[in-house]
Amino acid sequence: MTIFNEVATDYDQWYATKMGRFVDEVETACAFELFMPQPDQKILDVGCGTGNFSIKLAEKGAMVTGIDVSEEMLSIARNKTGALPITYKNMDLYKLEFEDNTFDAVFSMAAFEFVEFPERALGELFRVLKPGGKLMVGTIHLDSSWGRLYTSEYFQKETVFKHAVFKTLEEMAAYYSETLKQMKECLFLPPDTPEEHISLENELKFSANSRGGFICLLWEKPRV
Numbered sequence: 045m046t047i048f049n050e051v052a053t054d055y056d057q058w059y060a061t062k063m064g065r066f067v068d069e070v071e072t073a074c075a076f077e078l079f080m081p082q083p084d085q086k087i088l089d090v091g092c093g094t095g096n097f098s099i100k101l102a103e104k105g106a107m108v109t110g111i112d113v114s115e116e117m118l119s120i121a122r123n124k125t126g127a128l129p130i131t132y133k134n135m136d137l138y139k140l141e142f143e144d145n146t147f148d149a150v151f152s153m154a155a156f157e158f159v160e161f162p163e164r165a166l167g168e169l170f171r172v173l174k175p176g177g178k179l180m181v182g183t184i185h186l187d188s189s190w191g192r193l194y195t196s197e198y199f200q201k202e203t204v205f206k207h208a209v210f211k212t213l214e215e216m217a218a219y220y221s222e223t224l225k226q227m228k229e230c231l232f233l234p235p236d237t238p239e240e241h242i243s244l245e246n247e248l249k250f251s252a253n254s255r256g257g258f259i260c261l262l263w264e265k266p267r268v
């Protein structure tokens with residue numbers, strides 16, 4: 045799945061828009077509230093893309109390994125990273141080239157949209173996670189205004205989302221449910237919100253009667 049090679053140069057442009065910045069702020073807050081990265085932790089960032097979250101994790105003091113199947117995305121990540129302690133590797137999340145129990149924590153944002161076999165993928169992430177370690181997955185929520193946008197005709201014909209397999213919170217929560225510790229919805233603001241109405245205040249208002257466009261789930265590997 046190297047589909048992101050074609051869009052790599054434009055990928056970060058989303059974050060230069062007002063909505064892109066807002067989405068990033070809301071999703072980062074949601075993910076970090078659950079994941080709580082700690083200094084000196086050895087963290088695997090799965091589907092790291094252009095390194096946006098690898099960099100945020102390293103800025104919190106973690107030692108990060110970012111893996112992705114798109115060499116173009118990784119190349120942009122390497123150019124952005126500077127002296128931060130991040131190692132990027134071209135690797136498929138279904139076949140991680142790491143020993144069992146290697147990482148203190150495993151993190152993945154906006155990559156499970158492209159995962160066709162979540163149970164197999166999660167099993168592989170658990171394999172490389174140390175007992176007692178946390179695994180956090182954040183992904184677009186199918187049952188939401190954002191899910192409906194990305195499954196609409198234009199996005200399914202013209203964008204990378206034609207390769208996506210979106211999931212609901214309930215579907216994701218059914219995987220390894222015995223070790224699932226927390227889950228949270230965010231991004232309640234609909235995608236067609238006019239720029240002047242993009243605000244945390246309106247995010248809160250919409251949260252009263254709609255489902256979140258993005259979901260974060262946190263599992264913990266049993267200590268056995």
Ligand SMILES: C[S@@+](CC[C@H](N)C(=O)[O-])C[C@H]1O[C@@H](n2cnc3c(N)ncnc32)[C@H](O)[C@@H]1O
Pocket residue numbers: 045046047048090091092093094095096097111112113114117135136137138152153154155158159
């Ligand atoms: C939407 S981007 C997200 C990038 C980054 N995590 C972020 O939030 O900005 C999804 C990334 O997942 C990667 N990806 C998709 N399937 C993958 C797989 N099987 N193994 C590793 N990476 C994969 C893609 O190449 C792409 O860079």
